Amino acid sequence: MKKFIGTGVALVTPFNKDTSVDTSALANIVSHVIEGGIEYLVVLGTTAESAVLTTEEKQLVIETVVKANNKRLPIILGIGGNNTAAVVAEIKATNFDDIDAILSVSPYYNKPTQEGIYQHFKAIAEASPKPIVLYNVPGRTASNMLPETVIRLANDFENIIAVKEAAGDIVQAMRLLKDAPKDFLVISGDDMIALPMTLAGGAGVISVIGQGYAKEFSEMIRFGLVGNVAEATKLHYKLMPAIDYIFEEGNPAGIKAVFEKLNLSTATVRLPLIEASDSLKQKLNDFTDSLNS
Template sequence: MQAFIGTGVALVTPFKKDFSVDTDALKKIVNYVIDGGVEYLVVLGTTGEPATLSEEEQELVISTIVEANNGRLPLVLGVGGNNTHKVVAELENKDLSRFQAILSVSPYYNKPTQEGIYQHFKMIAETSPIPVILYNVPGRTASNMLPETVLRLAKEFKNIIGIKEAAGDIVQAMKLIQHKPKDFLVISGDDMVALPMVLAGGSGVISVIGEGYPKEFSEMIRLGLQRKVDEAYALHYKLMDSIDMIFEQGNPGGVKEIFKSLGLSENTVRLPLVNVDANLAGRLDSFTKQLSK
């Protein structure tokens, strides 16, 4: 699974001021992150606001990204939810031939036990025709997929190839890295600890800030994978304030302000999300302009 070592970016869905999907802006963003050196693209992850998109809009986003990518980078599709049988039905009926893997979040809101989480992903693994990357993000799901559950899945299902680990717990990540099967990928889902996780033996990151500043962030991860620690941390500290800023008032409001500053898209988000306030927008604009000098 060398395709997923390095920096993947969770693509936003840009909207016009009338809240319709802006396909022209989406194509610009795809080209921007590819030119910036990222290794793969994640389609319809949380950052893409899929919960507010109709099925037709989701297909429009998929087809636009596939066309703009034109086979240049591997694609990962977000396919997850808290209704196991609905997720399985989606996997059975969706055309996944354009994707190299799916990213599937641990069930949210229901707060299943570890056994429930295991059984959920067992069904997904047995159904998915392409590799599966688990996604653990307790801050959104209200339950933590423990290392024991992840390792059980990793060892029992060959098509479960990795996890996007976003618990914000470096010790938990290290336990996964310590005990994982040889080729299993432990991918950071938290931009602030992505470099420490890589240096501890992780495989890279699925990033939000790496979409806003792909050149600098993907280079930082590559330096980390090459064990060029001082050079990597120099970039980490250069970007550190921006990582805090883009999540300060929610995602993807922050990164959409960066794209507005770069002239790539509007900053529009759909309710229940709202735009970041003027103070944060100004700070992000200043940081972006300063970084590009």
């Protein structure tokens, strides 16, 4: 699964001012990240505000990204939830002709045991015609998928090929890296520790900020993958302030403010999220100007 080594980006769903899906902006964002050197695209993850999209809008997003991508980069599609049967049914009803893998989040809100998490992904693995990237993000799900559960799944199912690890815990990430089977990918889901994880043996990142500053962020990860610590850390420290800024008022409000500055989309989000404040926009605008100067 070398196609998923490097920087993937969790694409936003850009909206018009009336909150309808802006397909032109989405196509432009896809071109922006491809031209910036990103290795793969992730569609309909959390950053896409998928929780507030209708079924028809989700299909529109997929079709728009597939067309704009024009087979240039691999595509991972987010299909997950806390109702195992519904996730399995969605997988069985999905057309995967232009999709390379599935990103599936650990069940949220229900707070299952580790055995419950294992059985959830067992059912998904048995239903999926495509490789699966597990997604651990305890800050959103209220439960932590432990390394031993991830490794058990990786050993038991050939089509579970990776984990997007977003616990924000470098020690937990290193336990995964130490014990994971050969060729299983440990991908950072946290922009701030993406470089340390990569330098410790990780496969890169599925990034939020990487779609705004695609060239700099993807270069940083490529330097990390080949062990060029000096160049990688130089870029990491350069980007650090913006990583803090984009999550300051929630995701994707921050990254959408970056896109507004770059004239790629509006900063509009859907309730219950709200648009970035003027003060945050100013900080991001100043950072963007300094990066490009």
